[in-house]
Amino acid sequence: MLADRIEGKWIDAFERVFSLCKVTKGETVALLSETQSRPLNVHIAELALHRFGATVFHVVVPTPPQDSPVPVRSTGASAALGGQDAVVAALAASGLVVDLTVEGLLHAPELPRILEHGARLLMISNEHPDALERLLPQPRxxxxxxxxxxxxxxxxxxxxxxxxxxxxxxxxxxxxxxGVWGWCDRPGSVAHWPxxxxxxxxxxxxxxxxxxxxxxxxxxxxxxxxxxxxxxxxxxxxxxxxxxxxxxxxxxxxxxxxxxxxxxxxxxxxxxxxxxxxxxxxxxxxxxxxxxxxxxxxxxxxxxxxxxxxxxxxxxxxxxxxxxxxxxxxxxxxxxxxxxxxxxxxxx
Structure with a gap:
């Protein structure tokens, strides 16, 4: 079992990926998570964005009730934003959305509305940062x-x-x-890491x-x-x-x-x-x-x-x-x- 504590090297790793995403000073960045998200990754993301001087805000939504006959895993289609129109509007008004939901928004029905005005979205997969650190995107x-x-x-x-x-x-x-290479640096673009x-x-x-x-x-x-x-x-x-x-x-x-x-x-x-x-x-x-x-x-x-x-x-x-x-x-x-x-x- 890995220790769930903040490590400076993990902040460095997150900073590297946000740099590839061209985060700028004063840019509005939304950190989207849910009540069952990995708190360690949410906290590290906030600290890394602080290094850029970005304007960061958190959106935390309740993890929705289970409505399936079997466990749902790794769909890329989080249901956490269902009925959350105010949240979708706030995300759409951001420059960058850092998606830290459990399942991710890659195939969520709300994604087009989030992107329509130019917001870009980086889904950080629900991995321990030990894995994220090893799998930093490479420019090539x-x-x-x-x-x-x-x-x-x-x-x-x-x-x-x-x-x-x-x-x-x-x-x-x-x-x-x-194709996904690990960062989003254009308006309306989507990526995931790893x-x-x-x-x-x-x-x-x-x-x-x-x-x-x-x-x-x-x-x-x-x-x-x-x-x-x-x-x-x-x-x-x-x-x-x-x-x-x-x-x-x-x-x-x-x-x-x-x-x-x-x-x-x-x-x-x-x-x-x-x-x-x-x-x-x-x-x-x-x-x-x-x-x-x-x-x-x-x-x-x-x-x-x-x-x-x-x-x-x-x-x-x-x-x-x-x-x-x-x-x-x-x-x-x-x-x-x-x-x-x-x-x-x-x-x-």
Whole structure:
């Protein structure tokens, strides 16, 4: 267990990221948190912003009541701002919003209203600052991630294969593709820290084939390394079969079925990690309450597969899996960008 005390080195780390976000003296910065947020990160963020002479104010909202049949984890779609119109207005009037909610606002319905007048938003993932310190964004990451985004946006078909048996095809026309390098320095921009990944939200009916989650792959909703393979059959975006023996297959079946919602079985996004500092094995180093698993989402060369909401396909659900898959070859119109789990040299 790590000690929840303020360390000068962590203030330095937060200061570095806010510097990349171009925080200026006198700029209005909103620190958004909820009653179940990690207090340590909220406090460190305030102290780091003080070094810039920014005008900082706190917005703390109650963590909303649970209304789901199973625990909700790491959706990027916090419900904390539901019905909080005055809070949304205050955030929208800020230059920078530092998002310290538990689930994050990346897919929250209020996000467009917050950004519409030029506010930028940095989501600091609900990690212990020990991890954030190791995963500081690097200036070179911006060009690398933007290169990957350009390649994906230019392709018609993404294919994903692996020696474990994955054989997946994703139609990419009109997919919404975003890359995150860890800071937001333009009006209306959004980023999260840790970062270093690119993801695409395909249009409806775009994903077909087989995805094999092998032993050692990670289900980040469960914060668990798989101990036995789980084979997913995907037809027109929807998982139609879940094959496998043992605990991992059973957990997958039960969690998806618990929602009573067909869209919980649908593909949310596909993409790959590009963060050379992120470690696959990091999940073993932290107690579950100390990590949100964002580092493992971003480790270099993983195929990041996600089920759940995809607003670009008209699907909304709280059921959500993020699963970084090892050892895949990802090709765009037949040209590999990841080979057996390694980024090609041009993207490193």
């Amino acid at each position: 990451d911006k060009d690398r991630v933007r290169d990957a985004v350009a390649r994906i946006r230019a392709c018609s078909v993404m294919t994903v294969t692996s020696k474990a048996g994955t054989d997946l095809t994703v139609a990419m026309p009109d997919a919404s593709t975003v 970062a270093g990944l690119v993801v695409s939200f395909p249009k409806a009916g775009s994903v077909n084939g087989t995805l094999v989650l092998d032993a050692g792959d990670v289900n980040l909703t469960f914060k668990r390394y798989l101990e036995s393979p789980v084979r997913l059959t995907i037809v027109d975006d929807y998982v139609t079969e879940i094959d496998g023996h043992g605990t991992d297959a059973e957990l997958t079946r039960r969690y998806l079925a618990a929602w009573g919602d067909r869209d919980a079985y649908a593909v949310s996004h596909v993409g790959f990690g590009m963060n050379e500092a992120a470690r696959y094995e990091a999940l073993t180093m932290y107690d579950q309450r100390e990590t949100n698993g964002t580092e493992v989402r971003a480790y270099s060369g993983n195929f990041l597969f996600s089920t759940g909401a995809n607003e670009f396909a008209g699907r909304f659900t709280k059921g959500h899996f993020d699963i970084p898959v090892r050892g895949c070859t990802i090709a765009l119109d037949g040209e590999a960008v990841v080979v057996d789990g390694d980024l090609i040299e041009a993207l490193r």
